[in-house]
Amino acid sequence: SQQGEEDPQALSIQEGENATMNCSYKTSINNLQWYRQNSGRGLVHLILIRSNEREKHSGRLRVTLDTSKKSSSLLITASRAADTASYFCAMYNNNDMRFGAGTRLTVKP
Amino acid sequence: ETGVTQSPTHLIKTRGQQVTLRCSSQSGHNTVSWYQQALGQGPQFIFQYYREEENGRGNFPPRFSGLQFPNYSSELNVNALELDDSALYLCAIIPVNTEAFFGQGTRLTVV
Numbered sequence: 198s199q200q201g202e203e204d205p206q207a208l209s210i211q212e213g214e215n216a217t218m219n220c221s222y223k224t225s226i227n228n229l230q231w232y233r234q235n236s237g238r239g240l241v242h243l244i245l246i247r248s249n250e251r252e253k254h255s256g257r258l259r260v261t262l263d264t265s266k267k268s269s270s271l272l273i274t275a276s277r278a279a280d281t282a283s284y285f286c287a288m289y290n291n292n293d294m295r296f297g298a299g300t301r302l303t304v305k306p
Numbered sequence: 307e308t309g310v311t312q313s314p315t316h317l318i319k320t321r322g323q324q325v326t327l328r329c330s331s332q333s334g335h336n337t338v339s340w341y342q343q344a345l346g347q348g349p350q351f352i353f354q355y356y357r358e359e360e361n362g363r364g365n366f367p368p369r370f371s372g373l374q375f376p377n378y379s380s381e382l383n384v385n386a387l388e389l390d391d392s393a394l395y396l397c398a399i400i401p402v403n404t405e406a407f408f409g410q411g412t413r414l415t416v417v
Contacts, residue, residue: 200351227403237345237394239410247403285348287406292337293362294400296348 200224200295201286209303216273218300220286221266229262229269230287230294240285243271278306312397312409319416323387327412329397330379337361338380340372341396343411349396355380384414392416 201222210216220229228247232240246253246262246269253260259272273280281304286297309332319325329338337356341349351364355374369385384391392415400406 201348203348230405232408237343237411237413239396240349240398240406240408242405242407245405289400289403289406292356292400292402293351293354294339294398294406295351296341298348 201288201297203284203286203297203300205300206298207301207303209305210276212276212278212304212306214276214304216276216280216302216304218271218284218286218302220269220271220297222269222286222288222297223267224288224290224295226264226288226290228289229260230289231258231260231269231271232285232287232296234283234285234299243284273302276302276304278304280304310397310399310407310409312395312412314412315410316413317415319387319414321387321389321416324383324385325387325414327382327384327395327397327414328379329381329409330377331399331407336378337400338374338378339398339400339406340380340382341398342366342391343394343396344390345393352382354400387416389416 230245231243257274262269283299285299339354340352343349354362358374373381394411397409398406
């Protein structure tokens, strides 16, 4: 079973719009990471937020973390067709990393 | 540079057979984890190896086994293959409290 839940399961937007994906988890974490996967290949690391951080930015990506609610969100601003992929949150705790079920993002040109 | 290489990239096996998947990294890391990802699902944790010993296991039966070698390369072995074992198998190097590095995966099809 997955260790985290993500919503929505699928998201379809127009190029230029913002995309928001949410992740909820159940266990304690040292950090939470977001990964991207194209066409069922390897996972590419996007951004890491530590348990004592509340918000982090990287280019067009913004991640928030609320440890009291055990939830995180990933915002992609000004989306591009090339952002079309599956996005996964990963909960890291003491060298153990577990994943959510993912959000499938489609950005239409 | 922590390039993670998995081999083979694709594999077709018959139900009941055994398979060995391999993982290596350019730099030595003593923690390697294996994941199974069914189509349309998130990666599921199979097990982790630390200094050549199994150091954690997900909800997978004993026919899933592994090895880690002194050079930190690793193998995933699956015996008595079932149709539901068809999936993408991912190997990851997971340094302490920082980003993980994934291989491109091995696509296993069981027919």
